[in-house]
Amino acid sequence: MEDHLHSFVCPITHDVMEDxxxxxxxxxxxxxxxxxxxxxxxxxxxxNASVHHKHLIPNHTLKKAINEFRERFAPFxxxxxxxxALPSGQVLPMLEALPERGTFLxxxxxxxxPVYVAPSFITAQSTMLLVDTIVLGKERLYGEDNVIFVELSxxxxxxxxxxxxxxxxxxxxxxEVTETSLAFMVTSPAxxxxxxxxxxxxxxxxxxxxxxxxxxxxxxxxxxxxxxGRLEQSKLWACLDRRHFTELDIxxxxxxxxxxxxxxxxxxxxxxxxxxxxxxxxxxxxxxxxAMFMLRADDSPSSSTSIYVxxxxxxxxxxVRGWVALPSSLSMHAPPPRLAEGPAGKHIQLVLQQAGxxxxxxxxxxxxxxxxQRLITRNLPRRFERQLLxxxxxxxxxxxxxLGPRGEWYCSGARPDGSGECCWASGxxxxxxxxxxxxxxLVSFGGDNEYAMVLGTGGVSSxxxxxxxxxxxxxxxxxxxxxxxxxxxxxxxxNVGMDLxxxxxxxxxxxxxxxxxxxxxxxxxxxxDDYVVVFEHTYVATAGISANIVDALERFYTRHLALRNKRRxxxxxxxxxxxxxxxxx
Numbered sequence: 001m002e003d004h005l006h007s008f009v010c011p012i013t014h015d016v017m018e019d020x021x022x023x024x025x026x027x028x029x030x031x032x033x034x035x036x037x038x039x040x041x042x043x044x045x046x047x048n049a050s051v052h053h054k055h056l057i058p059n060h061t062l063k064k065a066i067n068e069f070r071e072r073f074a075p076f077x078x079x080x081x082x083x084x085a086l087p088s089g090q091v092l093p094m095l096e097a098l099p100e101r102g103t104f105l106x107x108x109x110x111x112x113x114p115v116y117v118a119p120s121f122i123t124a125q126s127t128m129l130l131v132d133t134i135v136l137g138k139e140r141l142y143g144e145d146n147v148i149f150v151e152l153s154x155x156x157x158x159x160x161x162x163x164x165x166x167x168x169x170x171x172x173x174x175x176e177v178t179e180t181s182l183a184f185m186v187t188s189p190a191x192x193x194x195x196x197x198x199x200x201x202x203x204x205x206x207x208x209x210x211x212x213x214x215x216x217x218x219x220x221x222x223x224x225x226x227x228x229g230r231l232e233q234s235k236l237w238a239c240l241d242r243r244h245f246t247e248l249d250i251x252x253x254x255x256x257x258x259x260x261x262x263x264x265x266x267x268x269x270x271x272x273x274x275x276x277x278x279x280x281x282x283x284x285x286x287x288x289x290x291a292m293f294m295l296r297a298d299d300s301p302s303s304s305t306s307i308y309v310x311x312x313x314x315x316x317x318x319x320v321r322g323w324v325a326l327p328s329s330l331s332m333h334a335p336p337p338r339l340a341e342g343p344a345g346k347h348i349q350l351v352l353q354q355a356g357x358x359x360x361x362x363x364x365x366x367x368x369x370x371x372x373q374r375l376i377t378r379n380l381p382r383r384f385e386r387q388l389l390x391x392x393x394x395x396x397x398x399x400x401x402x403l404g405p406r407g408e409w410y411c412s413g414a415r416p417d418g419s420g421e422c423c424w425a426s427g428x429x430x431x432x433x434x435x436x437x438x439x440x441x442l443v444s445f446g447g448d449n450e451y452a453m454v455l456g457t458g459g460v461s462s463x464x465x466x467x468x469x470x471x472x473x474x475x476x477x478x479x480x481x482x483x484x485x486x487x488x489x490x491x492x493x494x495n496v497g498m499d500l501x502x503x504x505x506x507x508x509x510x511x512x513x514x515x516x517x518x519x520x521x522x523x524x525x526x527x528x529d530d531y532v533v534v535f536e537h538t539y540v541a542t543a544g545i546s547a548n549i550v551d552a553l554e555r556f557y558t559r560h561l562a563l564r565n566k567r568r569x570x571x572x573x574x575x576x577x578x579x580x581x582x583x584x585x
Contacts, residue, residue, distance in 0.1 A: 008066050011122065011144075012037060012045055020063050021056040025049065028059050047118040048141070092146040092168060099141035104150060105196070105220055106163070106172035108133045113171055115152070116160040119143025127156070134175065134197035134222055135161060154194030154235060155201075175220050182216040182229060183248040183269055183293045183308070190244035192274075196220055196228030196237035206236055206274060213248070213295060213308065214238070215269035215323060231274060233267035233322070248293045254581045255289045255331035256574060257309055260368070265322040269293075269308045278322045279315050284367040284566075286332070286573055287311040287324060288581070304328055335574045339567040340365045343536030344560035345522035347371075348553070350534065351403035352527040352545075355379060359388060360549055361398050362556050365563060371416070373397055376552055384409040387424050396420070404445025405486075405527075412439045412456070421456075436461035446484030454479045466490070472499055481523050493521055507531045510540045537561075 008016045010030040019031040025044035029037075037045055038054045108129050117123040121144050129135065137150035140163075148163040150172070163172050189209055191202030208214055216229035219240070229240045238245070261283045266275035281287065291310040305328040312321045347363035360376040375392055377385050384403065388411060391398050396413040400423075403409050412423040421439035433451060437443075440456035446465070452473060453461040460473045469490050473479060476494035483491050489502035491511060498521065500508055510533045511521060519536025530544035532553075539553050 008062075008069070010034075011120065016066065017062070020059040020066070022059050023056060024051050024053050028062055031056060044118070046120050046123065048143075092164075092166070094142060094146050096140075096148070098148065099139055101139045103153075103177065104137040104140060105175040105177055106135050106137065106150065106161075107175055107223060108135065108161075109170060109173045111171075113161055115156050116149070116162070119147075119149035119151075119160050119162075121145075121147075121162075121166075123160075125159070129161065130199055132197075132223065133199040134195055134220070134228075135172070136195050137161075173223075175222070178219050180216065180219055181250060181252070181291050181310075182219070183250050184214055184216065184229075184240065184245040185248055185295065186210055186212040186214065186244060187246055188244050190238055192231070192236040192238050194235055194237070196230070196239075197222070198226070198239065208238060208244070208270075208274065209272065212272055212274070213269050213293075214245075214274060215308075215310070216240070231268055231270075233276070234274065236274070248295065250291050250293045252291055255292060255309075256577055256581070257287050257289065257307075257326060257329065258332055258336060259283055259285050259287060259324070259326070260329075263324045263326070265311070265313055265320065265324055267322050269310070269323040269325070271325055275323065278320050279313065281313060281324065284336075284570065286570065286577060287313070288577055289331075332574065335571045335578075336567065337369060338564075338571065339367065339369065340560050340564035343519055343522065344557050345519065345534045345536040345539070347560070348523065348534050348539075348556065349398065349401055350523065350525045350532055350549075351401055352525040352530065352532070353379075353403050353407070354405060354528045356546075357381070357403065357407075358546065358549060359384075359401060359403065360552060361388075361401065362552065363397075364556070365560065367563065367567070371397070374552075376548065378546065378548075381407045381409060381426065383426065384411070387411055396422075399440050400442060402443035402445055404451070405447055406445075408445055408451075410437065410441070410443045410453075412441060414439065430463065432463070433461070442479055442482055444482050444484045444490075446488070446490070447486050450484055450488075452482060452484060452490075454482065466501070468501065481521060483524050483526060485526050486528075491524065504529070506542075507533075514538075515540065 010017050010033055011027065012033040013030055017030045020028045021031045021034065022028050023034055025047055027046050043050055108131050112128045112130050114124040115127045115129065117125060119141060135152060136154050138153040139151040140148055143149035145166050147166060149160045150163060152159050152161065164170050186208040187210060189207055192206045192208060193200050193202045215232040217232040218230040219227055221227050227240045228237050230237050259281055263281045265278045265281055267278055268275035287309060289309040289311055293308050295306050307326045307329060308323055309326060310323050312319050349361040351359050357379040359380055362374040363371050364374055365371055375388060377388065388398060391413040395415065397416055398411060398413045401411040408426045408429050410425045414421040423437055423439040425434060425437055437453060438456040442454040445451050448464055450464040451462065452465050454473060455461060462470055466488060472492055479492065479494045481493040485503055487502055491500045491503060500511060507526060514535050515538055518538045521533060521535055523534045525532045530542045532539060532541045532545055538557060541550055
């Protein structure tokens with residue numbers, strides 16, 4: 001008869017129901033008790049889940065069954081004592097302000113404990129948690145008889161255990177979580193689990209492998225002294241025993257590091273499957289460390305070293321904290337060098353010919369400080385184009401080039417470090433030109449077999465040029481720019497100034513009247529009625545110059561200025577961060 005009475009008892013009052021009703025959670029209750037419950041709560045008394053409505057439906061079948069049971073077993077049925085077979089109904093005092101959300105770690109003590117579907121003793125499952133099992137909870141709340149239940153997280157997600165029995169005897173012992181920052185190298189395959197306990201199964205998806213590194217953000221010790229660590233920004237735990245992990249020394253002194261390439265910011269120092277990518281930090285940005293450790297590939301003096309840096313980066317109006325792995329590199333103790341401070345026009349070489357032939361060489365400064373050359377050619381004499389491409393393919397940097405109206409040409413180049421200087425010229429030039437030419441010579445060709453060559457080591461070689469031009473070239477301490485035009489015209493810019501003679505009026509005006517803010521003339525190219533004048537900070541070109549050349553020049557000036565401004569901001573960022581760091585010491 002005791003078994004029958006359980007179905008007649010209200011889960012709230014623990015008395016046989018007089019007026020049973022069904023709530024939206026599918027369970028039956030005494031009308032008065034569930035109505036009172038719903039006045040103060042929006043959840044089910046049994047499942048603790050939110051209810052969609054509070055309508056009550058009379059359970060006529062259950063009420064009829066209770067009445068029939070009373071009539072049939074009247075001599076044995078006493079409603080006053082019908083709950084004697086149930087627990088005592090003792091209600092504990094509510095001494096804490098619950099519910100409380102957070103991370104709660106307990107260890108099961110005294111005896112094994114079942115897992116409950118809801119914060120009610122009648123929902124016990126067959127699953128038992130053994131003594132010494134460490135459980136992880138996410139919310140503490142009052143359940144049946146005001147016993148404090150804990151909603152589990154990780155394993156048995158969404159189910160419950162209780163902190164004590166109805167009479168207040170402890171079932172769980174609270175463990176203290178220590179917030180920390182630790183780093184370990186994995187020495188042998190190490191299992192990971194969602195609870196810091198040897199009594200629960202390890203994750204089938206995640207494992208720490210040898211030579212991995214992991215960062216730990218919290219630790220606990222069980223009653224046997226074993227230490228467990230929670231992986232940073234993760235729900236995974238590892239037993240930090242010496243069989244699997246070797247602790248690494250972490251330095252917490254803030255330092256500044258310059259990223260030489262785009263670098264992934266990860267949630268954990270682990271670079272394999274345990275660190276979640278958060279965002280990509282751009283190349284040549286500065287990161288400030290709040291923690292750092294180093295890892296050598298092996299014990300040999302020549303072995304490579306990786307540096308792991310924890311930093312905070314701004315992202316989407318907020319901040320993201322994570323780890324970056326850097327190749328062996330020292331922290332910054334001086335601002336990065338300035339870049340692209342010189343005029344962009346001094347990094348441009350351009351030659352034109354009336355047949356539409358053009359060669360443009362752009363010295364593009366990189367953020368690393370290196371210079372890479374970009375070559376654009378069109379309709380060049382075949383051997384000239386081949387020689388320019390050969391320089392590029394062999395890693396030589398083109399220093400000088402010239403193209404004449406009859407297709408005669410000269411070019412000079414060297415390795416990036418300045419060694420291996422060479423020069424080449426077309427075979428149709430006079431033997432004297434070939435005998436005199438030197439690497440890094442400033443050359444210009446005119447009509448009627450004219451040429452002028454300022455030699456790389458000093459001195460001048462020329463043919464059929466005007467006496468005045470030859471005198472100017474001979475007297476000049478340094479010639480910056482030289483161009484021979486048709487009909488004996490020329491322009492020369494040296495240490496004294498600029499001298500022009502017999503030029504087309506429009507070309508002469510372009511040379512003499514630069515746009516506002518253009519700076520000094522750096523070079524010029526001329527062919528028939530088309531020309532380009534290259535100034536320090538901009539250029540002037542006629543409409544006949546091909547669109548791809550104009551576009552390349554426009555983008556080059558823009559890029560050069562943007563690179564200079566970006567580096568200035570980087571230097572300012574370094575100085576600001578450096579002062580902030582050292583102001584605290």
